[in-house]
Amino acid sequence: MALTFDSDVLVIGSGAAGLRLALELADHCRVAVLAKGPITEGSSLYAQGGVSAVLDPEDSIESHVADTLDAGAGLCHEDAVRFTVERGPDAVRWLIDHGVPFTREHAGDNSGEGDHFHLTREGGHSHRRVIHAADATGAAIETSLVACARAHPNIALYERHIAVDLITTAKLGLSGPNRCVGAYVLDRGHGGVDLFRARFVCITRTPSRS
Numbered sequence: 001m002a003l004t005f006d007s008d009v010l011v012i013g014s015g016a017a018g019l020r021l022a023l024e025l026a027d028h029c030r031v032a033v034l035a036k037g038p039i040t041e042g043s044s045l046y047a048q049g050g051v052s053a054v055l056d057p058e059d060s061i062e063s064h065v066a067d068t069l070d071a072g073a074g075l076c077h078e079d080a081v082r083f084t085v086e087r088g089p090d091a092v093r094w095l096i097d098h099g100v101p102f103t104r105e106h107a108g109d110n111s112g113e114g115d116h117f118h119l120t121r122e123g124g125h126s127h128r129r130v131i132h133a134a135d136a137t138g139a140a141i142e143t144s145l146v147a148c149a150r151a152h153p154n155i156a157l158y159e160r161h162i163a164v165d166l167i168t169t170a171k172l173g174l175s176g177p178n179r180c181v182g183a184y185v186l187d188r189g190h191g192g193v194d195l196f197r198a199r200f201v202c203i204t205r206t207p208s209r210s
């Protein structure tokens with residue numbers, strides 16, 4: 001028998017994007033998060049190198065924007081690049097506040113004082129600006145955010161639940177502007193399609209290249 005689940009926001013995807021959104025919203029409303037497989041499985045878990053952001057006082061937003069546009073070889077929209085780069089430092093601080101164990105560089109005097117995060121430099125960057133957790137940064141981010149999400153009373157995580165179609169007011173034959181009000185979701189456990197109703201639906205999965 002099909003089950004019905006209600007939330008304020010349905011987030012499709014439990015990678016870094018989906019969990020970031022869920023944790024941001026959950027202090028204000030009830031959030032349901034779907035993953036098509038195990039909750040941690042996805043690109044986020046496998047990212048290795050790290051996250052680039054302007055974290056060194058000698059680095060600058062302008063330099064990061066210029067490097068990104070250069071590496072993008074004309075394919076990047078400058079406004080999107082600037083939007084992302086400007087928010088990078090705050091996004092990294094948010095991850096740190098949520099327990100991501102980024103690798104630290106020690107001052108060398110065993111005092112623990114003056115320790116700071118180790119930054120690497122990767123191709124296309126003119127400064128050291130890649131913060132990382134050894135060589136398994138994505139795993140550190142994903143497992144930290146999953147732990148925060150599991151501990152949050154307003155977040156319900158549904159693993160092995162595949163969104164197969166969106167529910168819209170037009171499909172339901174309702175009048176007024178067409179709105180998305182949920183999703184039909186295949187529960188790989190019992191093999192049936194359940195109804196996830198929500199006031200808002202957000203798709204965060206990485207787009208397929210095919």
Ligand SMILES: Cc1cc2nc3c(=O)[nH]c(=O)nc-3n(C[C@H](O)[C@H](O)[C@H](O)COP(=O)(O)OP(=O)(O)OC[C@H]3O[C@@H](n4cnc5c(N)ncnc54)[C@H](O)[C@@H]3O)c2cc1C
Nearest residue numbers: 013014015016017036042043044047048049050162163205
């Ligand atoms: C090997 C590798 C190395 C990388 N290295 C780096 C790096 O060093 N630095 C960097 O910045 N980026 C790196 N990336 C890119 C980075 O990992 C991704 O851009 C980022 O993790 C995307 O996060 P996401 O939350 O959008 O997607 P994902 O983490 O892929 O999450 C997608 C989620 O959507 C769910 N989902 C998909 N379809 C459905 C559906 N129909 N129903 C329900 N759920 C669904 C999945 O189950 C999953 O939970 C790397 C990627 C890979 C693969």
